[in-house]
Amino acid sequence: MANLSVHLAALILLGAALCAAQPRGRILGGREANSHQRPYMASVQVNGKHVCGGFLVAEQWVLSAAHCLEDVADGKVQVLLGAHSLSQREPFKRLYDVLRAVPHPDSRHDTIDHDLLLLQLSEKAELGPAVQPLPWQREDRDVAARTLCDVAGWGVVSHTGRQPDRLQYLTLRVMDRDTCNLRRYHDGTITERMMCAESNRRDTCKGDSGGPLVCGGVAEGVVTSGSRVCGNPKKPGIYTRVASYAAWIDGVMAGAEAA
Known part of the structure; x- marks a missing residue:
C-alpha cells in the first residue's frame, strides 16, 4: 500500500509539472500567420x-x-x-x-x-x-462589445519566455469597458482612452506590446505593456485606443x- 501511495503521489506531481509546462501566454491560442498578409x-x-x-x-x-x-x-x-x-x-x-x-x-x-x-x-x-x-481609427468612439478583432506579433509563446521566429496571430472579442472595469477584472482602472479584449487562454503576451488591435481592417488599439499574467481570463487584455490620440x-x- 505504501508503494502504491508513493506511486500515486509521483503521478500527481508529474501531472502538476506537465500542467505548469503548458504555454501560459502567447499569442496564446493563436497560430502562425500567412506570410506577409499583415504588411503593416x-x-x-x-x-x-x-x-x-x-x-x-x-x-x-x-x-x-x-x-x-x-x-x-x-x-x-x-x-x-x-x-x-x-x-x-x-x-x-x-x-x-x-x-x-x-x-x-x-x-x-x-x-x-x-x-x-x-x-x-x-x-x-x-x-x-x-x-x-495600416489605416487607423480617427473617430473617437468605442468599438462594440463582442466585435471580433485581429492581433499579431512575435511575442513569447511559452512560460519559459520562448519567442517564435515567425509572426503569430489570433482573433479576440472586444469586452465592454464597464464589464472590464468590474472588481473581478480590472477594478475601475480602464479609462475612456483604453479598451479591453477577452483573454481566456487566447491572449497577447510579452513581446506583443505595441502591436495593433485591428477591427474591420482598421487599427483601433495598441497592445499595452502591462505586467498582467497572459491568458488569465480574469485579466482581460488592455489596449490603448488610437482615436483618443x-x-x-x-x-x-x-x-x-x-x-
Whole structure:
C-alpha cells in the first residue's frame, strides 16, 4: 500500500509539472500567420533583438507602446519591416534605423496610461506587397462589445519566455469597458482612452506590446505593456485606443515634416 501511495503521489506531481509546462501566454491560442498578409507589422528591436511590436502608420512612422523603450539606455533602436520570419532571409525584409523616438509626453513608468510611442524612421519605408501602412481609427468612439478583432506579433509563446521566429496571430472579442472595469477584472482602472479584449487562454503576451488591435481592417488599439499574467481570463487584455490620440499622432508627424 505504501508503494502504491508513493506511486500515486509521483503521478500527481508529474501531472502538476506537465500542467505548469503548458504555454501560459502567447499569442496564446493563436497560430502562425500567412506570410506577409499583415504588411503593416513591425518588429521594434534593440541591439538586434526583438523587444516589441509596432505598425507602420505612414511611410516614415511606426506606432508602438511607450513602455517598450523605457529600459533602453544606449541601445541601438531599429525597426524591421516586411518580415514574416525574424531570422530568415526574405525578399522584402529590411531593417531601418530610428531617427527619433517620441513617447507620449504623459506616459510614465508606473502606469499604462498614454502608453504610445512614435518612431520616426531614418528614411521613408520602401512600400510594396509586404510593406504597407495600416489605416487607423480617427473617430473617437468605442468599438462594440463582442466585435471580433485581429492581433499579431512575435511575442513569447511559452512560460519559459520562448519567442517564435515567425509572426503569430489570433482573433479576440472586444469586452465592454464597464464589464472590464468590474472588481473581478480590472477594478475601475480602464479609462475612456483604453479598451479591453477577452483573454481566456487566447491572449497577447510579452513581446506583443505595441502591436495593433485591428477591427474591420482598421487599427483601433495598441497592445499595452502591462505586467498582467497572459491568458488569465480574469485579466482581460488592455489596449490603448488610437482615436483618443489622433491629434497627438498627427501633431508629432506634422511637426517633424515642418522642422
